[in-house]
Amino acid sequence: MPAPAKEADATVASASGAHLVRKKRLFWPFLLPAIALYVLFMVVPTVATVVLGFTSWQGAGDTPEFTGFANFAELFSSDAFIHSFLNTLMYIFVAGAGTFLLAFLFTMVLREMRGGKIVRAILFFPNIVAPVALGMFFSIILIFRPRRQGLVNYLLESVGIDAVKFLAPENVTWVVVGCLIWASAGFYITILMAAVDRIPPYLYEDADIAGASPWQKFRNVTLPLTWDVIGVAGVLWTISAIKIFELVFVLAGPGTYSPPIEAWTLGLYVFDRSFGTQGTPEYGMACAAAVVMIALVSVLVVSLRRLMRRETIQF
Template identity: 65%
Template sequence: MAGTRLLPAASTPAPHLVRKRRLFWPFVLPTIVLYVLFLIGPAIVTVALSFTRWSGAGEAPEFTGLTQYQEMFGSDSFRYAFGNTLMYIVAGGVGTFLFAFLFAMVLREMKAGKTIRAILFFPNIVAPVALGMFFGFVFKYSPSKQGLANFLLQALGLPAAKFLRPENIVWIVIGALIWASAGFYITILMAAVDRIPRYLYEDADLCGASAGQKFRHITLPMIWDVVGIAGVLWTIGAVKIFEMVFVLAGPGTYAPPNQTWTLAVYVYDRSFGTQGTPEYGVACACAVTMITLVTVLVLALRRVMRGERLEY
């Protein structure tokens, strides 16, 4: 009919899009269920138990409010654990990333860079328990059978040293973490460096830029977002340090000296190492503190590292 506008027919979704939508929930739902069951659910239960006094199976949790937090914050062991954990995050992170940045500058120019990168990554695949045992043998103090470090000192005519005293453990572990973890972060940063166009460095060479100037004005801005992600990974990993401290500081004991504790060791001690009635309420309060610490540090790190993403 003249003057009548025909409305366009409703578009029918393509068959492959229909099938894709039908498969969405069957694939996603099991993941959501497992995530809630093994991550969200336990986290909620941990927060709830942190307000109770509970010694485990056979006894109902007794609500005590903030008593468990007051007991935890008033403990010397917790103060040692919190301070040592911050030391691992800050001092260990600074040392690890300094090494990672240094190698990112050097390996980019080397023909055998990928081979060296693989060699540097190797310590990261060794279990922390094995690393702790290795460094325990290296720094062993025994008049009849010294470790490698004291053997070298005595060969130079110097007296043997007790490297593994409680007040030294934090620095030994920091050094071990830097040695073991640097390769992992070197690999991450070098993967980002490999994406940077070569002509940027060629232009810098024509302008007479030094290696430091090229790193500061080209490499670092181009990989800044990756550095932020690596920083988050380091923070999460450093808060959970347990095995290496336990092996180096507490061989043959139910727990190492409290001067060497981390937050993870504190949780273990209050859960399994008290040689008496477990204190799961205090352990859960410390676990909540760990979650809060990670959240605050990650948010602060992301804010500090925030910047405009460079496209190339």
């Protein structure tokens, strides 16, 4: 190689090395503020919650007293907590199954539908409405009030069917499940359709030539090629479902300080132990319940990621 060419290569290599050095120098100055904020607002509160979960603490002015596992023993012997735990599981699994079933159904239909993007936007709309507003809307149309019924009971009575106490403590959990499915399906339809849009059209064309039904195309083409996105959507659903609070609070307890315990979720239990005791707060119990929430979501997310783990399909 001629000397000028060697000198040019050396110059390029030197410039590249200097650029990498400058990038490395900038790495930590840009990253440290983000790490500091994450530790300050996420890690520290989480650790503090776990520590306080093993104490008896009534808030400012009181000194936390270590009680070991007493809070957790009391939790799992409490009817209120058992109702909260089971209702939360119902929202995660039953409402989740309904939401994804509806999302898969619309994914099969919208892929071949003219104007599918417009329909997708319409379906997404309920997800941008605040849960409090959704709760108020459903409480108005589902309310049971003789001679002044909500819209649903009015329609039932107009065809000769007795009005139903939809918002009674024993029924409201199922009402919330239906509301969650209705409000959340559009979000997951949008996510899944974005994944479907990446699939090469010729795969569906080959399936059409082979005479595949819509179900066969979904099972053999759509599902395998969107499996990783479905896994991420499942994690998002698990995290959001375990935090359900506003919708239940508005539907199950309008005009009251706290809904009946039959309708509670883990979020409502934490709220009640913190602010709803109408007396001395029990922050230690609230933190213990929050620790259970952290443990539950960690177990479910890790299990889901392991269950959904598959080799990436290249296309």
